[in-house]
Amino acid sequence: xxxxxxxxxxxxxxxxxxxxxxxxxxxxxxxxxxxxxxxxxxxxxxxxxxxxxxxxxxxxxxxxxxxxxxxxxxxxxxxxxxxxxxxxxxxxxxxxxxxxxxxxxxxxxxxxxxxxxxxxxxxxxxxxxxxxxxxxxxxxxxxxxxxxxxxxxxxxxxxxxxxxxxxxxxxxxxxxxxxxxxxxxxxxxxxxxxxxxxx
Amino acid sequence: xxxxxxxxxxxxxxxxxxxxxxxxxxxxxxxxxxxxxxxxxxxxxxxxxxxxxxxxxxxxxxxxxxxxxxxxxxxxxxxxxxxxxxxxxxxxxxxxxxxxxxxxxxxxxxxxxxxxxxxxxxxxxxxxxxxxxxxxxxxxxxxxxxxxxxxxxxxxxxxxxxxxxxxxxxxxxxxxxxxxxxxxxxxxxxxxxxxxxxx
Numbered sequence: 127x128x129x130x131x132x133x134x135x136x137x138x139x140x141x142x143x144x145x146x147x148x149x150x151x152x153x154x155x156x157x158x159x160x161x162x163x164x165x166x167x168x169x170x171x172x173x174x175x176x177x178x179x180x181x182x183x184x185x186x187x188x189x190x191x192x193x194x195x196x197x198x199x200x201x202x203x204x205x206x207x208x209x210x211x212x213x214x215x216x217x218x219x220x221x222x223x224x225x226x227x228x229x230x231x232x233x234x235x236x237x238x239x240x241x242x243x244x245x246x247x248x249x250x251x252x253x254x255x256x257x258x259x260x261x262x263x264x265x266x267x268x269x270x271x272x273x274x275x276x277x278x279x280x281x282x283x284x285x286x287x288x289x290x291x292x293x294x295x296x297x298x299x300x301x302x303x304x305x306x307x308x309x310x311x312x313x314x315x316x317x318x319x320x321x322x323x324x325x
Numbered sequence: 326x327x328x329x330x331x332x333x334x335x336x337x338x339x340x341x342x343x344x345x346x347x348x349x350x351x352x353x354x355x356x357x358x359x360x361x362x363x364x365x366x367x368x369x370x371x372x373x374x375x376x377x378x379x380x381x382x383x384x385x386x387x388x389x390x391x392x393x394x395x396x397x398x399x400x401x402x403x404x405x406x407x408x409x410x411x412x413x414x415x416x417x418x419x420x421x422x423x424x425x426x427x428x429x430x431x432x433x434x435x436x437x438x439x440x441x442x443x444x445x446x447x448x449x450x451x452x453x454x455x456x457x458x459x460x461x462x463x464x465x466x467x468x469x470x471x472x473x474x475x476x477x478x479x480x481x482x483x484x485x486x487x488x489x490x491x492x493x494x495x496x497x498x499x500x501x502x503x504x505x506x507x508x509x510x511x512x513x514x515x516x517x518x519x520x521x522x523x524x
Contacts, residue, residue: 158445238444244501245441246357251502259501284513286504287494291517294497295489302443302458303450305485314483318490322521 145171146178150192151236159189159239186243186250193240194257207265213273214320220266221292221312228300229307241301263289283323291319344370345377349391350435358388358438385442385449392439393456406464412472413519419465420491420511427499428506440500462488482522490518 149170153162164185168175182188208216227233244251263286270288273279279288292315299305348369352361363384367374381387407415426432443450462485469487472478478487491514498504 241500242441242444245437245444248502255501255503259503287513287517290494290497291490291521294493295486298489298493298496301440302454303447304454304458314486318486318521322490322517 142171142173142177143181144195146173146181146188147192147195150188151196154189154192154239155232155235158235159243162189164188189240189243190250190253190257193236207269209269209272211276213269213276213278214316216269217292217316217319218313221296221316222309224293225296225307225309225312228296234300238301277325279320280323280325288319288323291322292316341370341372341376342380343394345372345380345387346391346394349387350395353388353391353438354431354434358442361388363387388439388442389449389452389456392435406468408468408471410475412468412475412477413515415468416491416515416518417512420495420515421508423492424495424506424508424511427495433499437500476524478519479522479524487518487522490521491515 146167149167150162153166153170157166162185164175164178167188168178171178178188182191207220210216228237240254244254266289267285270279270283270285274281274283295315296307296311299311300307305311345366348366349361352365352369356365361384363374363377366387367377370377377387381390406419409415427436439453443453465488466484469478469482469484473480473482494514495506495510498510499506504510
């Protein structure tokens with residue numbers, strides 16, 4: 127048996143782990159969550175099924191980690207939002223980027239698949255909240271807090287509510303496909319939130 | 326063969342139809358969308374499977390109609406919102422009732438099941454928009470339009486956006502189970518929408 131703790135085998139393990147997570151995301155985009163199988167992930171990643179089962183107990187667990195890895199590579203818990211001192215300009219930038227992501231089929235397909243699972247699975251919903259949503263929300267709230275200190279947002283504004291007003295309309299419009307996802311839409315959401323929570 | 330157009334057989338048909346739709350909603354609440362079968366619906370409704378297939382081509386179609394019937398019995402296309410002349414009071418009443426519905430397990434379970442399907446099914450999403458959401462949204466927009474005429478909402482407010490700001494935060498909080506669904510929360514959403522869209 128090789129010793130898993132030697133530098134070479136660690137590197138090899140990490141490479142396999144990344145290949146598995148990438149294959150998982152690619153397959154979800156191509157065939158949808160329900161049709162993804164451990165067999166297909168293993169074939170696509172060029173590893174054996176037993177390699178996957180060594181690290182993850184189930185298909186759901188691999189899929190969840192494939193999203194978590196995406197968020198980590200985008201900054202993970204160290205994520206920060208732009209702070210030019212102008213909350214309106216900074217929020218427009220962030221919201222336009224977010225709207226563009228949800229309008230991008232390559233990005234939105236796996237997120238849609240994850241949402242379909244979350245709706246009926248309270249445990250997965252809790253994991254999603256804690257591991258994926260909360261670190262990002264905390265970063266957003268840090269930026270909103272600095273706007274409160276600068277007198278650009280009401281000092282008593284409930285920051286969870288501010289985030290809901292910014293993001294929930296976009297989320298619902300995307301999930302139910304009820305309207306266009308455009309830069310103008312992103313700007314409208316920023317205007318609404320700033321009007322609703324101005325000092 | 327009995328003549329389906331005699332009054333007696335029409336009444337019998339309508340009774341069977343209602344029994345099937347009620348059985349469908351009950352089973353979705355109890356076992357979840359995916360485990361509901363045409364066999365189980367037929368057994369619960371006390372009809373034969375062929376009676377179901379005479380009226381509906383698929384499980385999805387019965388389930389969709391079971392929701393549509395719910396909305397019709399609640400007022401359907403003839404739905405109107407209270408109009409006391411005070412948009413704040415009227416919206417509080419409506420939003421508190423909506424929040425209470427989403428906090429009620431008996432109500433929210435079938436809606437959750439429907440949402441899980443809608444996420445990955447653009448055709449069902451379109452049916453949902455046209456047949457279920459639009460008539461209700463039109464009624465809400467009629468009430469908002471009367472508030473615009475009374476000078477209580479900005480004359481140029483985009484009413485689809487007003488509805489998104491009122492309902493999307495509640496929808497996301499409910500779907501992702503991210504916070505409590507209370508009367509105070511309903512009131513906050515009304516306050517936010519009225520501040521964001523005041524004249």
